[in-house]
Every structure is written in structure tokens, then in C-alpha cells.
Amino acid sequence: MKKLIILFCGTLALAACGNGLEKKANEKLMVAKAAYERGDYEEAKLQIDSIKILYPKAFEARKAGQALMLDVETKTQQKTLAYLDSAFQAKTKEFNAIKDKFTLEKDAEYQQVGNYLWPTQTIEKNMHRSYLRFQVNEQGIMSMTSIYCGAGNIHHNKVKVIAPDGSFAETPSSKDSYETTDMNEKIEKADYKLGEDGNVIEFLHLNKDKNIRVEYMGDRTYKTTMSPTDRLAAANVYELAQILSAMEKINKEQEEANLKIGFINKKKERKAQEEITD
Secondary structure, eight states: OHHHHHHHHHHHHHHHHHHHHHHHHHHHHHHHHHHHHTTOHHHHHHHHHHHHHHOTTOHHHHHHHHHHHHHHHHHHHHHHHHHHHHHHHHHHHHHHHHGGGSEEEOOTTTOSSOEEEOGGGOGGGOTTOOEEEEEEETTSOEEEEEEEEESSOOOOOEEEEEOTTSOEEEOOOOSEEEEEEETTEEEEEEEEETTSSTTHHHHHHHTTTSOOEEEEESSSEEEEEOOHHHHHHHHHHHHHHHHHHHHHHHHHHHHHHHHHHHHHHHHHHHHHHHHHHO
16 A cells, blocks of 8 residues: 555656646747747747757647747748848849940850850950950859960960059969960960959959059960950959849749748648648
8 A cells, every 4th residue: 555655646746747847848838939929030949949958758848849940940931031032132223233234145046044245355346366355144153264366376274463563363274275276376265263263353353443464374474464444344244243143142042941941831731641640
């Protein structure tokens, strides 16, 4: 009899303890719900996570917390999408304000993505000339091409740009270069993408109002001075590239947010099916 009384008291104590844990966990859950309703989603997440950490055996509160977390995550992604939509509209406005200043080269039959150039740098206006050419595609990827035209080859694969104060930037060796001959004229071209250009493009943007010397580096070195129109082209194409790349980044973030919402919705559907089955 004495053993039965002890066992019964122990059972009551455990039940009381369990009820106490569940009560404390529910208090955390109420704080999380209040944070959710006022739009403080980070606080709601913290409170829900704390239930799992502090009260791992409060199963009902944890289950309710998991359901609330799905709603919190949905609202978080919706808030992100609203911000991204606003940011995209702002960048689109910037783009529309300047896009007509550029020439878009795009062959609809062969190209899915066209390239924007400054009008003074279109190919037909720059035959038989050594210069740095700048372009950015519609996805915001900018590149520079060093074009050399002369009587003899120099086999160049990188360039150096130098400001009047002696500061300079130099490309690494180009990963994409080629040479040809046209009516005894030697033509060499080497491409450098923004970010893989040794900071040359940004250097030119920062020094757009200065006299810039250019050195083509290969078996021999060819030196020239960058024209004011080419410096303007570098600066303007760079600014367009910043806008287009920002728009591309926003698009990708929007896709990610929508994918997350789709994943959350499927998770909710599975939980609803499980509850029906149970």
C-alpha cells in the first residue's frame, strides 16, 4: 500500500510538472503570437525557438509553435517581396531615364541577350582604330575589349591604364583574345569582364575627367592616349552596368523568396493532410 501511495504521488508530481512546463511554454507562445500580430517577425522567431530549447517536452506548445513559425516565415518572405518590388521599381525608373542614350546591339535571330554601347563606340564608327571598347549586356554583365590595329602584331593580352599622377591599374592576362588580318592590317582583340579586369574599369570611371595613358602589353608594348569620348563611354557604360546588375540581383532575390513561399505552402499542406489522417 505504501508503495502504491508513493507511486501515485510521483505520478501526480510528474503530471503537475508537465502541466507547469506546458503552461510556461504557452506563455512563450502567446508572446510569439503577439510579436507576429504586430509584425515583429524576428522576435516571433526567437520566442518560438526558445520554446524548443527551454521546454523540449512541451509537445503541444511546440507543435503550435511550429505551425506559427510557418505563418511567420510566410509573412517574412512577403515583406521581403514588397521591399524588393519597391527597389526594382526604383532601379527600373533609373534605367528608363538613361537607356535611350545608349545603342542596343542585338540580333534577334541569333542573340537572346543584347549589348548596350555608348553611341560613339559602335563598330562602324571605329574601324582601323586602337582603343578600349566598353559594353554591358542586358543582364548587367560589363566587359572591356582592348582593340589594337596596326601594321605589325604585338600579340597583346593585357592592358595598363595610367593617370597623370602616376597611379594605375592593370588587367590580368585576358582569358578571351584573338587576332586576325584585314588588308594587311593586323587586328588584335582581348576581352576583360568587370570583376576580372584588375580594377581597370572602375579606375577609369573614377578618373573619367583625367588624361589617361593606355599601354597594350604583349611581345611588344603599344602606347596611346585615351580619347575624352572613350573615357565618357567607360564611365557611362559602367553606371548603366551598376543599374542593370542591381536589377538582375533583385530578380534573383524575388525568385528565391517566391520559391521559399512555395516550399512553406507545401509544408502547410502536408501538415494539414497529416492532421486529417490522424
